[in-house]
Amino acid sequence: MNAPAHPAPLAPALAVLAAHGTSAVSDALDLIGQAGQIWGPRRVSGSGTVVGPVFTVAFEPAPEGRAAAADYIDEVPPGCVVLLAGNGPLCTVWGDILSEYARAHGVAGTVIDGLCRDVDRIRELSYSVWARGEFMRSGKNRVRMSATQVPVEVGGDALPTTVRPGDVVCADGSGVTVVPAGSVDDVAEQVSRIAAMEERVLAEVRAGSGLREARGKHGYNMAARVARSTVA
Incomplete structure (x- = not known):
């Protein structure tokens, strides 16, 4: 098995997202009034939090039932997260060969708004x-x-979300979020603030405080209002 390419260090804002994961990122997106929670895909392999710029791939039904295999993986830069959208019929567009190649070439991970095969491998x-x-x-x-590398819509009718080249994916065991390219620094700042506030709440609880008291003391339920008042 080929060893994966050594990943480059994450930029500071992306490192903040990776350190705190999708729950904090989702809360931060809510605070700044941005959509970005991707409904549907769940983790089927791997571990930890994956963060990286998105590489979008759009699919459509094959005309007359004939189509060559999709050759795009050579163009995915190391550190990117592949996002496959618009699969169409009940079939797969990702498997073990693509995974082994992606791993060996430093691709951070793959998100499929559809189905995957060869999961054991x-x-x-x-x-x-x-x-x-x-x-x-x-x-x-x-x-x-x-x-x-075109805008794609994922999430289906339940929670449609548009993902654009340049956006940043953050994914872990709770699911997948995407941060719009122009909001990464703002989201990272909010993530740091949320994480610090939650640590203060936990410290109070560990010291014997009731949860309601700790939340009230540190503004747990006021955080959204405070943040939204500073946006726009």
Whole structure:
């Protein structure tokens, strides 16, 4: 098995997201009035928090049931998170060969607004993948790649979210969030503030305080109002 490429250090704002994970990022997005929680994909392999710029890949049903395999993985820069959208029919567009290549070339992880196969092998590789589920049916001649690095919509009707090149994905065991490119620093600042406040609440509780008292003392329930008043 090829060893993964050594990951480059994360930029400071991205390191903050990685340190605190999707729950804090989701709360921070709420505070600044931004959408970014991706409904559907759940972790199927890997561990820890994955953060990186998104590399979008759009799919569509194959015309007349014929389409070549999607060749894009060579173009994904190290440290990026691949996001596959618009899979169409019930089939997969990601498996073990792509995972082994991605891992060896320093790709941070893969998010699929659809299905994944070869999950046992991908888990052996310890490569991080999020998907709506597992299914072995190939996407060959069922879907085709229509574009890379274009805006894509994910989340379905339940919570439609547009992801654009330049946005930053943060994903862990709780799911997947995406931070708009122009909001990364603001979100990181809010994440740091939320994490510090929650640590103060926990410290009070560990010292014997009741949770209601600790939350009230440190403004747990007022945080959204305070943050929103500073935005715009």
